[in-house]
Amino acid sequence: MNEIGISTEEKIIFAAEKVFTEKGYAASRTRNIAEKAGINAALLNYYFRSKEKLFQKVMNRKALLLCENLLPIFTDENTSLKRKVEQIVDVYIDLLSENPNLPLFVIGEIQKNDFGFFNSFPLKEILGNSNIINQLKEIDSKINPLHFLMNLLSMCVFPFIAKPILTNFSLMNDTEFQTFVNQRKQLIPKWFEVNMVSK
């Protein structure tokens, strides 16, 4: 630990999170991460053995961030569907506001799946037994509940995925984007409820 309480290992992880999430694994350079962390390139290998191991550490932290914030809401047996929707929208939009390129990073690396990193996580089981899926089935048993879940998540996540388009083509600046997604915290539960009630 140094005087401001951040160990060298943490400095490297923070720098790696920034570089990896912005550029993706393939375009990231360990030299660049080391530079951002204020250390020598050799020290990075001393702590993490390889670029790939450092990447897995970062991806673990980011996947955990998503899971531990969202899955408890999905599986909660004691909240109504309406309340779950409000919670998901609120928690997710706040989370993504602080980590805007998290979705693009995680999904992009899942698609490439170079390291078989995601092969063991039991998402299917967790989701299949979750309370929210049963609640969605009750609304309309003829429609695959994943349609509704997809709609809800897409309305939350997609603006952050499309952010490069919005800002790069000057449709919004960063401040306007933040206002835009904050408005959606109120709007999405309304839209979603109408969808469900009217089937």
Place this chain on the structure above:
Amino acid sequence: MNEIGISTEEKIIFAAEKVFTEKGYAASRTRNIAEKAGINAALLNYYFRSKEKLFQKVMNRKALLLCENLLPIFTDENTSLKRKVEQIVDVYIDLLSENPNLPLFVIGEIQKNDFGFFNSFPLKEILGNSNIINQLKEIDSKINPLHFLMNLLSMCVFPFIAKPILTNFSLMNDTEFQTFVNQRKQLIPKWFEVNMVSK
């Protein structure tokens, strides 16, 4: 032209489209593209001068594919909003079914924006003057019309972006995914209409 009517140049472009859209620019290897095209690595440079120039060719074709299919629908002065929604959903889902990783590829590269490739396209002007934006404003002038456009596009595109999650975690196989998105062709216009009518 060889006996099946595909020139060497086209063979390289097709191989490049496959490799670039699957792996992204940074992780793609010119040797791998040449191999897939059935030619020597040197020949790739003979036709396209560099990896970067080949990439720009591919990106141009992909961006064009999106624009020439969607923008005419957006700007059409002679169709109702309801009809536009039906057309967008239908055209877009068909287009993405044939090019499933197009959205992730295009948005991912826009975010990295290594070559300033997207700086000159006048999307803001085209969209700002488009008929669909005015039609959306008429429905509810108090809500930014981009909210509705975002919802519509997100419901079409997001499943394709999330496809790596669905298939990698065995929530669906490829056939089930195709059934899933085809169902959405009928469902999305219904959901969207309800949204708009009820504000």
Place this chain on the structure above:
DNA sequence: GTCTATAGGCCGATAGAC
């Protein structure tokens, strides 16, 4: 733990024969 110096491999690009 942290540094400098460098090994070793991969990749894009080119020279030059045919």
Place this chain on the structure above:
DNA sequence: GTCTATCGGCCTATAGAC
């Protein structure tokens, strides 16, 4: 046009001094 052979550079990883 198409190939083989190879250059030169960049990047990760390691050896070794302090």
